[in-house]
Amino acid sequence: MTKTKSNQTNKTNYVSTTNACKLCKPLGACIAFRGIENCVPYLHGSQGCATYMRRYIISHFREPIDIASSSLSEKHAVYGGGPNLKKGILNVMEKYEAKMVGIATTCLTETIGDDVPQFLYEFNEEFGDQGLPTLVNVATPSYSGTHMEGFHATVKAVIDQLVGKTDMNTIAIAPKTIIPNVNIIPGLVSPEDLRHLRDILEDFGIAGTILPDYSDTLDAPATDEYAKIPEGGTPVADIAQMHQAKATLEFGRVLAATGNTGGELLRDRHSVPHYALGLPIGLRECDRFFATLETTTGQPTPRKYTQRRGRLVDAYVDGHKYIFGKKAVVYGEEDLCVAITAFLAEIGVKPVLCASGGKSGHFQEAITAVTQELLREPPLVKEGFDFYEIAEEIEQLQPDLLIGTSKGYPLARKLQIPLLRVGFPIHDRFGGQRTLHLGYQGTQRLYDQLVNAVLEKKQADSPVGYGYL
Known part of the structure; x- marks a missing residue:
């Protein structure tokens, strides 16, 4: 890793990133498009981008995922990728019979300046008589943001390009209610x-x-035939x-x-x-x-959720003696870090570092908003960080545990402290796609996991072992 010292600021200027604490923007777009019925994600760029993202997503979700590509080469970097984009959409129509194609750009096509909305307009003019799928496009060059920004940009593009634009029947409402959706x-x-x-x-x-x-x-679920x-x-x-x-x-x-x-x-x-x-x-x-x-x-919270809330409060009381005062480092995408930090602050665990590869400019204020009433000392908050920099900070902080994705495992192994795996990606454990984070139930799961990680570490470090804690 190349780095130099600035005489004016006395800070380390990194020329490159070592083990980024983020993923690329079009990857987030592909996941978002995958969440729309009969939609095929399509990357307008080189084949390598689609191959990398398929492999990365499959490793977490344990599901096959197809991502179409316009497969641009050096020639198209010079002359433009419009013809390949159109040809690729036709191939998707033929091979998949997709009702929607979600088109995300990559660094290559954004750098050469391909006008994707114009290409899609031309495509509709040329092939509009063939029963075209719905086409939605979003600009997602990796150099301009993270996978989360690509995800959010895609959701906004879908709303922008689809909501209120078609005349369809009213959404069916369950017979037991007439409450609007x-x-x-x-x-x-x-x-x-x-x-x-x-x-x-x-x-x-x-x-x-x-x-x-x-x-x-x-x-x-498993099916007899591949879909x-x-x-x-x-x-x-x-x-x-x-x-x-x-x-x-x-x-x-x-x-x-x-x-x-x-x-x-x-x-x-x-x-x-x-x-x-x-x-x-x-x-x-x-x-x-x-x-x-x-x-x-206008409806009260169903009793099952108030009961779950009560059990969570009871668990907070029961487990407080084991975890109070423990120090944690939280890393990953910004909003998940904020949520985990808010949770830690209310259970008595001290977040000492909150780090993310994102550069929204709002990470610090969000962390402050969820901790200022509970913590005597605010955590160190770092955005635009990679794991090299996280490791440098941790040397002084001496945390008791890490909370984040599986990308932090080498660091947890080096420090010999527990790692609570949350978020995306989780590559080194089975069932990452079935991890429940949200609601009283998800919080209960996370709390139990955290307390047990602390207890397990205590047992492992004890010469006796403590069969009863």
Whole structure:
């Protein structure tokens, strides 16, 4: 790794990144597109990008995923990739019979300046008589952001290009209720989280639209025959009617601070009330989520969730003596770090470092907002960090545990401290796609895992072993 010292600032200037604490922007777009019914993600760029992203996504979700590509070469870098883009869409139509193609650009096509909206306009003019799929495009050059920014940009592009643009039948509402539907834009959470959100909406008696919903497409049951496009995903017809919802609930404190979200677009363009919430992890953030559902629907929180809340409070009391005062380092995508930090602050664990590869400019203020009433000393907050820099900071902090993706395992192994795996990606453990993070139930799972990690470390370090703690 090349680095130099600046005489003026006395800071280390890194010429390169060592083991980035983020992923690339079009990868996030591919996951988001995968959460739409009968949609094929399509990368306008080189074949290598699609190959890398397929492999990376498969390793976490343990599901096959096809990502189409315009497969540009050196020639197209000079003359443009328009012809390959059009030819690739025709191939997707023939091979997959997709109802929607989600087109994301890569560094190559953004650098050479391909005008993708113009290419798609020309494509519709040339082949409009062939029953074309819905085409949605989003600009996602990796050099301009992280996988989370690509994910959020894709959700906003889908809302921008589909909502209110088609004339479709009203979304069917379950016979037991006439409550208008609610939109939930949850961000990049696990398939298990998405299923849990669907259960919550059903228990409230709400017909909800979750965008995107890859709970089935990226965690599908085994079938007798291979499906080129797995069943599931948010129906395009439902997306088109998101402007008729009673409200939009959008997760992400950092995302909200950017002022550039899909939920805000629905509010500004279609007057749909917008509630910006933190990811519902921990008592306080879960309480805000359920209180917002009560306000939006006029329905009380079902008893099963108040019972789960009560059991979580009881667990906090029971486990407090084991974890109070422990120090943790939290890393990964910004909004998940904020949610985990909020949870740690309320259970008595001291977050000493919150680090992310994102560069939103809002990470510090979001961490402050969720910790200032609970912590005597604020945690060190670093954005635009890689794992080399995280390791440098940790030398002085001496944490008791790490919380983040499996990319932090080498560091946890070196320090000989527990690693609680959350978020995306989890490559070195089985079932990452079934990890529940959200709600009282997800918080309970995380709390139990954290307390047991501390106890296991204590047992391992003890010469006796402690069979009873």
